[in-house]
Amino acid sequence: MARNSLGVVPIGRQYGLPFVNATLLANGLSVALSNVIIDTGSASSIFSADKMLDIGLFCSAEDQLFIISGVVGEEYVFSKTIHSLGVGNLSILDFKIEVGAMDYGFQFDGILGMDFLLLAKATLDFKQMVIKD
Amino acid sequence: MPKSLAHSWEEVRDTYPNQFVVFEALSSHSLENKRIIDSLEVISTNIDGKQAMKEYLKLHRIDKKKELYVVHTDKQNLDITEKKWLGIRLA
Numbered sequence: 001m002a003r004n005s006l007g008v009v010p011i012g013r014q015y016g017l018p019f020v021n022a023t024l025l026a027n028g029l030s031v032a033l034s035n036v037i038i039d040t041g042s043a044s045s046i047f048s049a050d051k052m053l054d055i056g057l058f059c060s061a062e063d064q065l066f067i068i069s070g071v072v073g074e075e076y077v078f079s080k081t082i083h084s085l086g087v088g089n090l091s092i093l094d095f096k097i098e099v100g101a102m103d104y105g106f107q108f109d110g111i112l113g114m115d116f117l118l119l120a121k122a123t124l125d126f127k128q129m130v131i132k133d
Numbered sequence: 134m135p136k137s138l139a140h141s142w143e144e145v146r147d148t149y150p151n152q153f154v155v156f157e158a159l160s161s162h163s164l165e166n167k168r169i170i171d172s173l174e175v176i177s178t179n180i181d182g183k184q185a186m187k188e189y190l191k192l193h194r195i196d197k198k199k200e201l202y203v204v205h206t207d208k209q210n211l212d213i214t215e216k217k218w219l220g221i222r223l224a
Contacts, residue, residue: 017221017224042218049190050190053186058182058185058186059186059203059204060182060205061205064212065202065211065213066214066215067200067213067214068216068218069217070217070219071218075193076200076201076213101193103193104221
């Protein structure tokens, strides 16, 4: 997705949901995430384990473990503090994410939850269809 | 690939120190927002965390009803917190 000089990132739409591109840094490597859902109904942010494997990110003995119970069944996730998560010029350092298989029947790389949106003081502009600070 | 039935995380830690294990919870229960694993079966072990994670993902995708985990045995207590997810509603 293009980014203009103000660091404003367009919000795309799929399945009636708002999607953005994000960049995640961990292990000294960065991974570009497309199709990240903006979800004010999610307290935390979760990303695809497959994408995280691309930058060598997997669970370690220090990580906290969770079991998520949802409408599609149950799924194990672990939480990890990554170097940074960025959407346009919104960027949070030492951000804690959850990582899981995310097999929910359609393709997306992650969920940008309220934790990120609040820390980044993000403005969601559904008139211009952009996310910005 | 090693295979064994084990009854507790302590036993697994003793048997497979310093590595990753993919295991299935054979029986578990909930207690005050925590998932307590009563007995588990080790499905595979791996020194390499990336391979262990791949193995977990493969097995999870074969049967999503199985309660599977991938954990490093340096972890003293599993300490699994339960979270509710109400889901995303698609158009």
